[in-house]
Amino acid sequence: MSQAGADPRRRVLGQRLAAVRRRIAVACADVGRDPEEVTLVVVTKLFPASDVRLLAELGVTDVGENRDQEAREKLADPLLLELPLTRHFVGQLQTNKARSVVDYADVVHAVDRLRLVDALDRAAGLAGRRPRVLVQVRLDRTPGRGGVPAEEAADLAAAVAQRPFLELGGVMAVAPREGEPDAAFAVLREVAHGIQARYPGATWVSAGMSGDLEAAIRHGATHLRVGSAILGSRPPLR
Numbered sequence: 001m002s003q004a005g006a007d008p009r010r011r012v013l014g015q016r017l018a019a020v021r022r023r024i025a026v027a028c029a030d031v032g033r034d035p036e037e038v039t040l041v042v043v044t045k046l047f048p049a050s051d052v053r054l055l056a057e058l059g060v061t062d063v064g065e066n067r068d069q070e071a072r073e074k075l076a077d078p079l080l081l082e083l084p085l086t087r088h089f090v091g092q093l094q095t096n097k098a099r100s101v102v103d104y105a106d107v108v109h110a111v112d113r114l115r116l117v118d119a120l121d122r123a124a125g126l127a128g129r130r131p132r133v134l135v136q137v138r139l140d141r142t143p144g145r146g147g148v149p150a151e152e153a154a155d156l157a158a159a160v161a162q163r164p165f166l167e168l169g170g171v172m173a174v175a176p177r178e179g180e181p182d183a184a185f186a187v188l189r190e191v192a193h194g195i196q197a198r199y200p201g202a203t204w205v206s207a208g209m210s211g212d213l214e215a216a217i218r219h220g221a222t223h224l225r226v227g228s229a230i231l232g233s234r235p236p237l238r
């Protein structure tokens with residue numbers, strides 16, 4: 001029966017969360033944005049359900065995972081039952097995992113091909129769900145990290161918007177590994193505006209991680225996906 005604040009992990013998470021919230025506030029102030037427009041999605045991959053629980057107790061409303069099996073197990077943990085969390089799947093998604101992911105994910109971020117749109121729509125219909133879907137835009141030339149080229153994003157968004165069991169939320173991207181993220185996020189913002197002109201509800205721009213959240217905020221991000229700045233460095237992937 002630890003006192004509030006007595007658990008060292010809780011204290012560390014609370015401090016890092018506060019530091020990230022300050023970074024968000026400063027970055028928003030710099031460009032005259034209201035921090036309320038920016039949702040912090042804490043990416044908890046490779047960290048336990050107990051951390052997710054502590055984060056929720058510290059006021060986090062949105063959590064992200066990037067691997068189906070881990071997410072499915074963790075989010076079903078009894079520790080997390082009844083917590084009012086919005087659950088985001090932020091990773092690359094294989095088509096054959098669509099059935100699994102729509103069960104627990106309220107938002108699917110990295111949708112980058114028509115086959116995946118179809119699989120998610122079918123799975124959502126069967127599950128009686130209607131997840132929000134973001135079109136992943138590729139901002140660098142390095143293949144393998146997912147995303148559609150910027151020129152193709154509007155067509156894929158249109159395909160999502162036509163599906164009965166999917167809600168088009170907007171766009172998502174990961175900054176290129178090399179170079180300044182600003183130019184890349186500016187491209188993302190252009191793509192987002194083009195899609196919003198046709199689908200006014202598609203207001204979400206998921207961009208910005210621990211290292212580049214300020215740049216993402218400068219370029220209109222509405223959702224930040226932050227992991228290590230809050231949870232610490234991840235254990236190496238096996």
Ligand SMILES: *Cc1c(COP(=O)(O)O)cnc(C)c1O
Nearest residue numbers: 043066090209210225226227228
């Ligand atoms: C892990 C992950 C993040 C968080 O990255 P950090 O650099 O730890 O903040 C964001 N987005 C995606 C898609 C991820 O897989």
